[in-house]
Amino acid sequence: MPEHDPFQEGDADFDALRDAWRSLQAPEATPDADRADAVTRASVDWMREAWSAIEPPVVALPASLVWRARLRTARRNAPILAAAAALVVLALSIWDTSPPTPPESERLAVVPGDVEPAGGAPETALDPDRGPAAGSGGGDAAAPDEPQGARDLAQGSGAPDAPAPTVVSAAPEENAIVLEHGSVRLVLLDAAEVTTTIDHELELNPGARLMTPASPALPVSPTLPEEGTR
Amino acid sequence: MHPPQPEPDRTLVLAVLAGDTAALDRWYRLEHPTVWRLALGVLTDPGAAEDLAQEAMLRLHDRLDRWDSERPYTRWRNTVVLNLCRDRLRRSAARDRAETAAAEDRAGRESLPPAAELEQGELRALIGQALGKLTPREREAFVLRELEGLPTKEVAAAMEIGESSLRSLLTLARRRLREFLGARLPETIGGEHA
Numbered sequence: 001m002p003e004h005d006p007f008q009e010g011d012a013d014f015d016a017l018r019d020a021w022r023s024l025q026a027p028e029a030t031p032d033a034d035r036a037d038a039v040t041r042a043s044v045d046w047m048r049e050a051w052s053a054i055e056p057p058v059v060a061l062p063a064s065l066v067w068r069a070r071l072r073t074a075r076r077n078a079p080i081l082a083a084a085a086a087l088v089v090l091a092l093s094i095w096d097t098s099p100p101t102p103p104e105s106e107r108l109a110v111v112p113g114d115v116e117p118a119g120g121a122p123e124t125a126l127d128p129d130r131g132p133a134a135g136s137g138g139g140d141a142a143a144p145d146e147p148q149g150a151r152d153l154a155q156g157s158g159a160p161d162a163p164a165p166t167v168v169s170a171a172p173e174e175n176a177i178v179l180e181h182g183s184v185r186l187v188l189l190d191a192a193e194v195t196t197t198i199d200h201e202l203e204l205n206p207g208a209r210l211m212t213p214a215s216p217a218l219p220v221s222p223t224l225p226e227e228g229t230r
Numbered sequence: 231m232h233p234p235q236p237e238p239d240r241t242l243v244l245a246v247l248a249g250d251t252a253a254l255d256r257w258y259r260l261e262h263p264t265v266w267r268l269a270l271g272v273l274t275d276p277g278a279a280e281d282l283a284q285e286a287m288l289r290l291h292d293r294l295d296r297w298d299s300e301r302p303y304t305r306w307r308n309t310v311v312l313n314l315c316r317d318r319l320r321r322s323a324a325r326d327r328a329e330t331a332a333a334e335d336r337a338g339r340e341s342l343p344p345a346a347e348l349e350q351g352e353l354r355a356l357i358g359q360a361l362g363k364l365t366p367r368e369r370e371a372f373v374l375r376e377l378e379g380l381p382t383k384e385v386a387a388a389m390e391i392g393e394s395s396l397r398s399l400l401t402l403a404r405r406r407l408r409e410f411l412g413a414r415l416p417e418t419i420g421g422e423h424a
Contacts, residue, residue, distance in 0.1 A: 040404050043411040044376060050345035050357050052375040057261035057280055061255045065291055068263070073249030 247295055254291075262287055264378075265311050271373030272315040274358040274364060278350075282318055286311045304380070308388040312370055319366050328410050340416045363410045364403050371399035372407075 074081075238257050245253030265286045270279035290310055297306050345353060361369050367389070374385040375396070386396045 016418050037408075039412040039415070040408040041414050043407045044404055046342065046345060046411055046415060047357070047360060047407060048377060050348075051271075053345045053348070053351050054267070054357065055264045059258075059284075061258045062284070062288075065258065065288060066254065068291060069246070069249055069251065069254050071376060076249075127388055157399070174335055179274070 238303060240303075241298070242330065243294060243297065243303065251316040252394065254373055258287060260280035261290065261307070265277075265290070268311045268373060269313070271361055271377060272312065272369050273318060274362040274369070276354040276358060278318065279297065282314060286314050289314060290385070302384070305384055305388055308374065308380075308384075311390060315370075316366065320414070328413050341416050342411065343416075360407055360410055363406045368406065371396055375400055376403075 242253055242257055242260075264281060264370050266279055266283035268287065269282040270276060272376045273279050273282060291305060293310065298301065342356070348356065361373070364372060370389055372386060374380045374388060375382060380388075381391055382396060386393045389396065391399075
C-alpha cells in the first residue's frame with residue numbers, strides 16, 4: 001500500500017490551506033505577562049521557593065558508569081594497544097632469532113666467525129668441581145661498546161630459558177678456546193684468562209660443556225693452557 | 231529560583247572523556263542534581279524523575295564525546311535531558327493521565343505553608359502536583375526559565391522554539407499555576423486574592 005496516493009483530477013487543492021498555515025503567527029505574549037498580578041507573582045514565588053528547598057537524592061557514582069567509562073577508554077585505546085602488542089611480539093620474535101651478542105669483558109677478545117664450527121666432535125664434560133686456575137690480570141682486549149646481552153652471556157645471567165653456552169676448544173695448542181652460544185663464537189685468546197673465564201662460567205652454568213673438536217683424546221681441563229702464555 | 235550550580239568546565243569534560251575516574255565522579259556529582267531537577271520539573275513525579283535522572287546521566291556520559299565544545303555545555307545537556315523526558319512522557323501518556331486525575335482527587339484545599347516548612351516528600355509531591363497542571367511544553371519552559379533561571383535565549387534554543395513562543399508558554403504556565411496555587415496561598419503571600 002503506497003504511503004501517498006498520487007494527486008488526481010478533482011482532488012481538493014490544498015494551496016489555500018497551506019497558505020493559511022504559513023500565515024499562522026505564534027500567539028503574542030500577553031502584554032502584562034511580566035507585570036502579572038500579585039496572586040500570579042505569589043504563585044510563582046512559592047514555586048521558586050519550593051524549587052530551592054528541594055534536595056536532590058544523594059547518589060553515588062554507579063559502578064556501571066565506571067565500567068562504561070573504562071570500556072570506552074579501552075575501545076578508544078584499542079588501536080594503540082594492538083600496535084604496541086604487535087611491536088612486542090615483533091621484538092620477541094627478533095630476539096628469538098637474532099644471534100646473541102658477544103660478552104663484554106676486558107679479558108675477552110671477540111672474533112665472531114673466526115673459528116670453524118666443531119662439527120661431529122665428541123664432547124667431554126668439564127668437571128665443575130675442579131678448582132679454578134689462578135687468573136692473571138693480562139689480556140686486556142677490551143670491547144667497550146658491547147651491548148647488555150653480551151655482558152649477560154659473560155656473566156651467565158642471560159635470558160632464563162636460554163641454553164647454556166657451549167665451550168669449544170678449537171685449537172688448544174694455540175691457547176685459544178672458543179665459547180659458542182647459538183651462532184656466535186667467542187674466541188678466548190689469553191689462555192690464563194680462558195681458564196678463569198671457564199671456571200667462572202662453570203660456577204654460574206654448571207651445564208656448560210667444553211668441547212674438544214679435534215680428538216676425543218685431547219686432554220681438556222680448565223687449566224689446559226699454561227698460565228701467562230698466549 | 232534555584233541557586234545556580236557550578237557547571238562542568240571543558241577541562242573536566244575532557245578528563246572524563248580521557249577515562250579519568252576521579253573526574254567522572256566529580257562530573258556525576260556536579261551534574262546529577264541539575265538533571266534530576268529538570269526531570270522532576272518535566273515529569274512531575276519524584277520517582278520517575280529519579281529513574282530518568284539515572285538514565286539521563288548514562289546517556290549524557292555515552293554521548294559526551296558528541297558534545298561540541300565550541301557550544302555551551304548546559305544547552306547541550308538540557309537538550310539531551312529534555313528529549314529523554316519527552317520520550318518518557320510519550321511512552322507513559324495514558325498512565326500520566328490516570329495519575330493526574332488521581333492527583334486532582336488527592337489535592338486538598340487547605341492552604342499551603344511556606345515551602346521551607348514542608349518535608350521533602352511533601353514538597354516534591356506538591357511541586358509535582360503544581361507542575362502537573364501544566365502541559366509538558368509549558369513545564370519545560372517554566373522549569374528552565376523561572377525555576378532554573380536560564381536566559382530566555384538559551385531556553386528557547388534548548389526547546390527549539392522562538393523566544394516569542396517561549397514567552398507565550400511562560401504566560402500560560404503562570405496562569406495555570408495561579409489557578410492551582412493561588413487559592414491555597416496564605417493571605418500574607420497571596421495578598422489580594424484572600
